[in-house]
Amino acid sequence: MEKYSIDPSSFDFLKAENFLRKTIKAIDGRLLPVSTVFCVGQNYVKHIEELKSINVGKPLIFIKPPTSIIEIGQDIQYPSFSSQVHHEVEIAIYIGKGGKNIEPVDIPEHIGGFAIALDLTCRDIQSEAKKNQGPWAISKGFDGSSPISPIYPFSFVKNDITKLNQMHFYLKKNNDTVQNGDGSLMIFPITTLISYISKHFTLEVGDIILTGTPEGVGPIEKGDTLSFGGDDVEEVSFVVR
Ligand code: ZN
Secondary structure, three states: OOOOOOOHHHHOOOOHHHHOOOEEEEOOOOEEEOOOEEEEEOOEHHHHHHOOOOOOOOOEEEEEOHHHEEEOOOOEOOOOOOOOEEEOEEEEEEEOOOEOOOOHHHHHHHEEEEEEEEOOEEHHHHHHHHHOOOOOHHHHHOOOOEEEOOEEEHHHHOOOHHHHHOOEEEEEEOOEEEEEEEHHHEOOOHHHHHHHHHHHOOEOOOOEEEOOOOOOOEEOOOOOEEEEEEOOEEEEEEEEO
């Protein structure tokens, strides 16, 4: 058999700019790296009820790629392969220090910041996946499926994990409030979630954790404006195209 001939130009893509990571803006304009987006499903009782799901007694974790993140100034592109995209508004945690097997008591030092984000979901594709016991990757991780506010430094709330766990947040669709969240109603609070995730995955700087949506999820349409914010998080808006 003939051997592969190694053409030195084959690896021309190995240029420094191809190694720059995706970034996201902090509230002061600084650019922060973005790694994996970890999401938590079914973390609020009333949302479990509205989807007629069952509480399995432990956090339901799935991941989305960095390309799911979009920030203010970008539009939500309605995916061509779905006809039922739902909004889910959630508290987002930005990991500022990586780690593995992090104990709940040590969680605060790993939190670099927080934000409010959407976990857009192709509900039609997700329902089919649930029925066939297939993965949620396409229904959850498509391009632009995680619109997010700028990241606020955790010190802004004086490292107060309690305040973060009790954050109020909301989503307006075309100026009507469609979701109202209260972090204190999370089944698994932020410390438990991060500790649990870090037992299964090594967390890295730039990982973002979406902590689950409260009830009130519903469809979005092209032309809608989605605005969301929360305690200490100024409202941001995205248009669906
Ligand atoms: Zn979600």
